[in-house]
Amino acid sequence: MENILIKVLDFTEYPDVRYIEQDENSGEQFYYDVVKPNYEKAISENKILLVDLDNTAGYASSFLDEAFGNLVYDFEYKNIISHLKIKSEQEPDWEEIILNEILPSWKKKYEKGNPRKEVK
Template identity: 45%
Template sequence: METKNELIFKIMSYSQSPGPRYCDQGDDSGEDFYHSILNYKFYQAYNEKKTLIIDLDGPDGYASSFLDEAFGNLVYDFGKELVENILKVKSEEEPEWIEMLNDTYEEWEKRRKGGKAPKITIEHPEWYRFMNNKLTQKQWIHLSSGK
């Protein structure tokens, strides 16, 4: 149950069967989940000064690449520290996914600091990124250029 200081999203409301890493690999991908749901929910929680709780329980299961892509992009766009301050991931069914995500955060923070942009496989509408101590919304990466 959501409290006034929390924003809760159940991945099951996105998909009963989360898919692969990229949109061009199949439906309900980590790339799609990030760009269609997670980026905006994180922005909303940040703006409203709430904790964003992502509930992993319910779906049939996950490919680790789905979680890596979705939550890795979040770290890339907002930074590990901000993600760890705002986001809480929960799972009673498979708590090992939470441990895996901690490794994901470290890897994607290194990638962010190294300037290695995430891959996109379709054009996405504008999304939020935390840069220069403020949130900015734009289309950060274009399919045609890969930049």
């Protein structure tokens, strides 16, 4: 399967906080502006969304949590796992954290009926 490559660095060198109202470089903003539309494209074209996390100033876990966890509320979980790949040579643990901790945690939250924060 082909990849659609997105780089966080193309969004910002300084990924910041969780929510849009906290900062324009938030994980929530990255999700709605970059991740979600590119993930929709990956699904419709039967491709993999490859997200490159390298070459930024670093990450708050809340940025990554919000940037990827929201996928669970908008897409089928089984498709997320099969159409999303995370790449980081600088911090290879991020891939495991996102795929094996963040996404399953949001899946549990979603299955319990917990609403996500609404974007204003």
